[in-house]
Amino acid sequence: MTWMKLGEVEIGRIIESNGPFMSVYDFFPDATPELLAPHRHWLDQGALDPRTDELIMPIQSYVVRTPRHVVLVDSCVGNHKSVKWYPAWDQMNGTSYLAGLATLGLRPEDIDVVLCSHLHVDHSGWNTRWQDGRWHPTFPNARYILSKKEVEGAEYLHTKYGDPTYAENVLPVIEAGQAVLVADDHQVDDHVWLEPTPGHTRGHCAIRVDGRGGDAVITGDLIHSPVQCQFPHWNFRHDFDKAQAAATRRGFLERYCECATQVLTAHFPLPSAGHLRRAGDAFRFEYWPAGAFI
Numbered sequence: 001m002t003w004m005k006l007g008e009v010e011i012g013r014i015i016e017s018n019g020p021f022m023s024v025y026d027f028f029p030d031a032t033p034e035l036l037a038p039h040r041h042w043l044d045q046g047a048l049d050p051r052t053d054e055l056i057m058p059i060q061s062y063v064v065r066t067p068r069h070v071v072l073v074d075s076c077v078g079n080h081k082s083v084k085w086y087p088a089w090d091q092m093n094g095t096s097y098l099a100g101l102a103t104l105g106l107r108p109e110d111i112d113v114v115l116c117s118h119l120h121v122d123h124s125g126w127n128t129r130w131q132d133g134r135w136h137p138t139f140p141n142a143r144y145i146l147s148k149k150e151v152e153g154a155e156y157l158h159t160k161y162g163d164p165t166y167a168e169n170v171l172p173v174i175e176a177g178q179a180v181l182v183a184d185d186h187q188v189d190d191h192v193w194l195e196p197t198p199g200h201t202r203g204h205c206a207i208r209v210d211g212r213g214g215d216a217v218i219t220g221d222l223i224h225s226p227v228q229c230q231f232p233h234w235n236f237r238h239d240f241d242k243a244q245a246a247a248t249r250r251g252f253l254e255r256y257c258e259c260a261t262q263v264l265t266a267h268f269p270l271p272s273a274g275h276l277r278r279a280g281d282a283f284r285f286e287y288w289p290a291g292a293f294i
């Protein structure tokens with residue numbers, strides 16, 4: 001695992017898991033075999049399993065080391081979490097996550113700030129871990145900087161539908177006094193800030209990084225797959241506000257295409273990072289070379 005240098009900032013990553021996730025037709029209700037056919041030659045190179053038409057998706061965190069802070073962005077699924085809708089994530093007990101952190105030369109104590117693009121289970125799981133019969137913040141010295149809107153949304157899903165994410169990944173951090181609830185354009189330090197990108201969830205944020213000598217944007221789930229570069233209006237089945245999600249995605253693609261900004265996605269196939277290029281009325285993703293930054 002290596003660090004990518006962007007001027008005064010370094011970015012590393014932790015991969016919790018990687019593999020086929022869900023049928024592309026279940027994930028994107030607008031997808032059809034006919035629409036995919038002209039793009040199979042590149043989709044089958046890592047984005048789709050050609051035998052099953054499942055999307056191949058890593059689950060990963062990025063770590064941004066600025067001159068002042070070590071910032072963990074999105075904390076994957078975590079261990080011992082209740083994820084009844086996706087059995088592979090339910091009650092996981094893996095070692096890859098903390099091992100990945102160690103490979104970057106970091107201990108949980110070294111994380112100064114935790115950011116979550118949103119509070120779905122695969123972006124907030126390692127916020128906490130189960131020890132001595134209760135949930136504890138995994139990162140004992142961190143401020144967990146969370147969108148106020150996202151926290152309200154997670155609490156609502158918990159109260160209304162019994163979704164366990166709030167109780168397992170958010171409330172223990174608040175009770176420990178480590179949560180800071182912020183607006184969606186919050187500035188963490190001179191090099192890192194939130195950029196509002198609502199739609200997938202109400203308070204979804206991208207994370208902007210300016211290293212003064214290179215810059216990056218971490219997308220979270222405003223876009224899930226490179227197939228949405230070709231079809232920006234395709235929404236994930238469970239995007240919270242589908243019209244807003246599509247508008248946010250199109251605006252994001254326009255804003256960051258044909259520029260030097262490194263685009264660091266959550267779930268595009270590894271290496272998940274690269275640049276956006278224009279392709280007619282749509283876009284394409286130009287990956288970093290194989291083997292880079294993994």
Ligand SMILES: [Zn+2]
Pocket residue numbers: 120122123220221266267
């Ligand atoms: Zn996700």
